[in-house]
Amino acid sequence: MKTFDSFFQKALKDRISKNIYRDLQPVVPGSGMIMECNGKHFINFSSNDYLGLSQNPLLKIQSQQWIEQYGNSSTASRLITGNYSFYPEIEKSLADFLGTESALIFDSGWQANVAILACLIEQLPKPVLVFTDRLNHASLHYGCKAGQVRQIRYRHCDMNHLSECLKRYAEVQGSRMIVTETIFSMDGDRSDLEVLRELANQWQCFLYLDDAHASGVFGKYGKGLAPAYADLTLGTFSKGWGSFGAYVAGSRALCQWLINYCSGFIHTTALPPAVIGCIAKALELMPQLDKARQFVLEQSDYVRNKMQEWSIDVGGSNTQIIPVIVKDANKAIQAAKLLADDGIWVMPIRPPTVSPNQSRLRLTISAAHSKENIDQMLNSFYKIRGLIQDS
Numbered sequence: 001m002k003t004f005d006s007f008f009q010k011a012l013k014d015r016i017s018k019n020i021y022r023d024l025q026p027v028v029p030g031s032g033m034i035m036e037c038n039g040k041h042f043i044n045f046s047s048n049d050y051l052g053l054s055q056n057p058l059l060k061i062q063s064q065q066w067i068e069q070y071g072n073s074s075t076a077s078r079l080i081t082g083n084y085s086f087y088p089e090i091e092k093s094l095a096d097f098l099g100t101e102s103a104l105i106f107d108s109g110w111q112a113n114v115a116i117l118a119c120l121i122e123q124l125p126k127p128v129l130v131f132t133d134r135l136n137h138a139s140l141h142y143g144c145k146a147g148q149v150r151q152i153r154y155r156h157c158d159m160n161h162l163s164e165c166l167k168r169y170a171e172v173q174g175s176r177m178i179v180t181e182t183i184f185s186m187d188g189d190r191s192d193l194e195v196l197r198e199l200a201n202q203w204q205c206f207l208y209l210d211d212a213h214a215s216g217v218f219g220k221y222g223k224g225l226a227p228a229y230a231d232l233t234l235g236t237f238s239k240g241w242g243s244f245g246a247y248v249a250g251s252r253a254l255c256q257w258l259i260n261y262c263s264g265f266i267h268t269t270a271l272p273p274a275v276i277g278c279i280a281k282a283l284e285l286m287p288q289l290d291k292a293r294q295f296v297l298e299q300s301d302y303v304r305n306k307m308q309e310w311s312i313d314v315g316g317s318n319t320q321i322i323p324v325i326v327k328d329a330n331k332a333i334q335a336a337k338l339l340a341d342d343g344i345w346v347m348p349i350r351p352p353t354v355s356p357n358q359s360r361l362r363l364t365i366s367a368a369h370s371k372e373n374i375d376q377m378l379n380s381f382y383k384i385r386g387l388i389q390d391s
């Protein structure tokens, strides 16, 4: 036994007893949305590869070329010698694409959210009041935790409640931030960006929008939903872009400030050339992918309509993320197993990722799905509808 093993084992037993234990599965990606796990083939309905770019040959070729040209690693942080000449060029193109003054690449979405929020909260004039949607992504919570601020949480997407919270703190001097997702990762619903911007203006709040699930899929040419509204847009290359890493977009002052103050930018090695090559090619292709985006959104509507016809609860989803809410964690596991027996891969999402009694199967639709894949998935859901119907 190593130090603390008895603690770890007790904590794991607790998760097993509550049906919320997690384990890693060995996945082998195949063509389209086919994947293999433990010798069996599945159609993957759990990935965030919304445009199917993870297997795009042009992205693969550019990654390989950039490895050849620049090497395997960026070898240092951006401020030391990792700022290879392609970085500023791509950041300039990215800012032009997003329609912001400036953009800055970070190593991952999780890391960027934690590092930037902590930095803002530490540096802004005190007290810093942070208004957050209750269903925000874990990385946004950890950013607030790292900044040692108590979040003022408003009910999910409830703009009246946010407005009340802002009023309650009207007398407090200091800095205000509203932090939310544009498309919620586990619910597939959307924030009201018009009202968020109005409230941010009314109360002089900095509006921090995490656009991870909109980037590539929504907005003109896939530029996401946030840039037109946010003071800071956080996007990821790990989902709609088929790659890895993240970006921050906003004013030149904001990006230069992050280069100077944000430890999560300063003290980490720059993303490697293979990844940046892949991102650069995805950026080039993005404006040409309207058909793929249209397919994803039309098929998502089609799936949602079928589910609703069968009295299956899909929450407030109106995007490519469709939660099939079954509430009970055990039921979610059971349903996922039955679907897997039918060759459909949908992961059960359970607490603590979602609130207690909010367990679900999180379905995602991709441009790499064929119409046949989608109908096969619906057929499998139809077979198990008795188990998962909203009661």
Ligand SMILES: Cc1ncc(COP(=O)(O)O)c(C=O)c1O
Pocket: 108, 109, 110, 111, 113, 137, 139, 181, 185, 210, 212, 213, 236, 237, 238, 245, 246
């Ligand atoms: C809303 C949101 N923000 C940030 C992240 C983290 O992004 P990344 O996977 O690039 O670390 C995720 C990914 O799960 C997410 O859903």
